[in-house]
Amino acid sequence: MEVKLSKEASAIPTVLVTNEGGINDYGLRILVRVLLSTGCFRVFVCAPASSQSGVGHGITWHQDLCVKPVKIEGAIAFAVTGTPADCASLGVSGVLFYGTTPDLVLSGINVGNTCGNTICYSGTVAAAQEAFLQGVPSIALSYGWRNNISSTHDLKLAAESCLPIISFVLNETKNKTFPPQSFLNINVPTNVSNHKGFRLANLGKFKMKNDYTPTANMHVINASGATERDAFSSPSQEQLWLRRDILAIANLDEGDDIDYRAIQAGYITITLLGALFSSEIPTFPYLRAWLREINPNHHSSYDCSEIPDWSIYK
Incomplete structure (x- = not known):
């Protein structure tokens, strides 16, 4: 299969969109539509075939990746049986898009803020970080979705609010003036229609308390004919199913320049991240x-x- 591009199409910057929510996620589809509606971007999509929320920077190492074309009007799109980091790496490799390396990778728009310590678990941030590690400028985009309050219209407004940042990074990259040692993590507040503008923010720190609630027991009868009671008495024969619950989050930072505090105050936060989040x-x-x-x-x-x-x- 060969993709032919007009001179007009090849003259505009190419943006690769990926995410952690999967190829059918509302946030990704809305972001793609917003980008295409401007007429300023050529859009590629390489996203997980299913939700990969919370997988962090995991990669698929010992199994093959299955890649399938997906119809998204106006874009060239593929679904991948892999993680967000897999999708970002594959998308910038030139393998899927006929030798074309995107000018910018956008990961999102994620349904829920990604700030503070949560970046360690975030597939959204991991995809942007992977692109950055491969030498391609990148931005992670997240919106502070709240159930029973937010709507898909808010997601659209959140994506549109990020367009000035996207254009700025592309322009700075073209002029070779964008810091090569950083990528951006953008968080849009819940009340996006009344946001207070953009604000640089430092990465916050949380202290999260976890609890694990049993959801089911499964007792396995072994091949030697042991009874269920025998199986229950043997720890090796019992499976315990647990659900993680976050009971409380203690804020360890003070100051208006911390990402989650600035988001709560109504700002769209911009946080510079590096390859390895090294210690102070x-x-x-x-x-x-x-x-x-x-x-x-x-x-x-x-x-x-x-x-x-x-x-x-x-």
Whole structure:
């Protein structure tokens, strides 16, 4: 199959859209329609065949990926039996779109904010991060959807509100002035129709408390003819099904420049993320002191009495 593009189409920037919610997710379909309605973008889509919410930056390593073309009017689209990171990697590789590398990767628009520690679990952020690792500029887009309050019209407004950022990044990338060490994480507040504009925000920190609720027990009778009671008495023969529940979230940050606080205040937040979310520089002296104590070049034997006082670095 060969795709032929007009001179007009090849002159405009190419945007690859992916997500964590799957190829049929409302957020993705609305984002694609918003992009196409401007006439300013050529749109490719490479998204998971089913929802991959919360998979983080997992990749498919030991199994083949199944790729199927999907009809999305105005775009070239594929569904992939893989993770968001798989889709981003495949989408920028040139394998699916006949050698074309997109100018920008957009991941979203996610139904629900992706800020603070949640970026570690987010497939939305992972897809943007994977594109960034492959050398392609990227943006993760999320909208603070709330059940019984938000609507698909709000999702459309959220996608439209991000168009100035998308155009700005494409222009800066074309001029080679966009920071090559960063990609963007954008969060749109729930009340998008009355948002207060864009605001740079730092990544917040949460302390999440988890609980696990049993949902069912399954007792397996083994091949030797053991009874259900015997199976129940043997831990190796029992399966316990558990559901994770988040009981509480404690905010560890203060200040108006924290992402989730700025979102609550009604701003569209822009957070710069890097490849590896590394720890803060002030921890380095602590680690240097630690290494001095355990480095074999300095000690011929291990002495428990020589443990350093690390409390001075706290």
